[in-house]
Amino acid sequence: MAKEKYPLTFKKCPACGHEETVADQVATEERAKGRMGDDFHPCLMESTMVIADPRKLPLLLNVPIVKVPVIRIMLDVCTSCGCVYCIRAALPQKPVFSRSFRATGSFASKVQKVGSRAL
Numbered sequence: 001m002a003k004e005k006y007p008l009t010f011k012k013c014p015a016c017g018h019e020e021t022v023a024d025q026v027a028t029e030e031r032a033k034g035r036m037g038d039d040f041h042p043c044l045m046e047s048t049m050v051i052a053d054p055r056k057l058p059l060l061l062n063v064p065i066v067k068v069p070v071i072r073i074m075l076d077v078c079t080s081c082g083c084v085y086c087i088r089a090a091l092p093q094k095p096v097f098s099r100s101f102r103a104t105g106s107f108a109s110k111v112q113k114v115g116s117r118a119l
Contacts, residue, residue, distance in 0.1 A: 007090035018080035021087065025079055043074035043087055048094065067093035 012019050023042040030036040049071050074088040 007088055008086075009088050010086055013078035013081060013083050014085050015083040016078060016081040018078050020079045021076035022079055023076050041088075043076050045075040045084075047073045047075075049073075050094070051091075070094045 013021075021044075023044050027036055027040070027042050031038065036042075051069050051071050070092060072088075072090045072092055073086055075084055076087045077084050
């Protein structure tokens with residue numbers, strides 16, 4: 001199997017070869033009304049999954065935000081045959097708040113300490 005370059009984009013329905021999807025159809029109408037820009041590409045369903053073992057992520061670092069690798073899948077429906085298929089697959093980095101930073105080095109814990117001295 002060849003290693004694919006991400007993001008992957010699928011422009012045709014795998015069942016019938018039709019190129020228009022339900023979200024594309026709605027987006028075309030919204031763009032004509034000036035409610036949506038040309039650079040925004042909607043989908044009907046999106047799913048994101050972390051692809052790293054959460055126990056091995058660098059959440060012990062004393063930083064407020066850690067980026068974790070994820071798989072992002074966007075699905076849509078063919079307007080010709082109704083087939084649900086993947087229109088885009090990407091591997092973005094998702095920022096998450098570090099648990100250890102919230103527990104030990106967070107701004108909130110320092111505010112609580114200062115607040116308790118003031119009382």
